[in-house]
Amino acid sequence: MISLMPRAYLVAGTPGVGKSTVAPALASRLGAAVLEVRELADPGEFEVQASKLSARAGSWIRRKGQDAVIATHIVFKPRGVSLLGAVVLRRNPVRLIVELEERGYRLEKVLENVEAELLGVVYLEALRKLGRGKVFQFDTTDRSVDEVVELTYKALRGGLAGEEIDWVSRLEREGGLAELLSRLSARGMQG
Numbered sequence: 001m002i003s004l005m006p007r008a009y010l011v012a013g014t015p016g017v018g019k020s021t022v023a024p025a026l027a028s029r030l031g032a033a034v035l036e037v038r039e040l041a042d043p044g045e046f047e048v049q050a051s052k053l054s055a056r057a058g059s060w061i062r063r064k065g066q067d068a069v070i071a072t073h074i075v076f077k078p079r080g081v082s083l084l085g086a087v088v089l090r091r092n093p094v095r096l097i098v099e100l101e102e103r104g105y106r107l108e109k110v111l112e113n114v115e116a117e118l119l120g121v122v123y124l125e126a127l128r129k130l131g132r133g134k135v136f137q138f139d140t141t142d143r144s145v146d147e148v149v150e151l152t153y154k155a156l157r158g159g160l161a162g163e164e165i166d167w168v169s170r171l172e173r174e175g176g177l178a179e180l181l182s183r184l185s186a187r188g189m190q191g
Contacts, residue, residue: 023071037072136162
């Protein structure tokens, strides 16, 4: 009997873009297990290096013996497991502020995450680590979970390219960039 090695998919993005909602639905569609990156941290461990996440995730997936969808804000390749693709979820930074404030994030964390989203930090990191052919991005701002799952599923199956997302240009066209940059600049003035 031939035993196939389990494979992995990443659902990545800054906090508040929908990873924890989309990942389980996508995993169900793919017949895969779900792994939240926070499950890979030891108690009291606030920051985990990508190399540790890689080892821990690979070990978890191999032990499980099943394909996995990993919801994460840190891009990494699970060690010893084929990573078939990564979907980076994105959300309008102005709307992300509201989402993170409603979750009770401290202002410093809200602004840090909004800045990362505005600049596409997670997407750029995914491209750097995984290559253009394995990375897809989608705007979740005004989409239902089902719609986002359908887009991600199609992209991971090779039937759809991701979307081009440039928040700076879009917010500038819509007239919201100056106000957002003003809020972000307050970050440096906090004591």
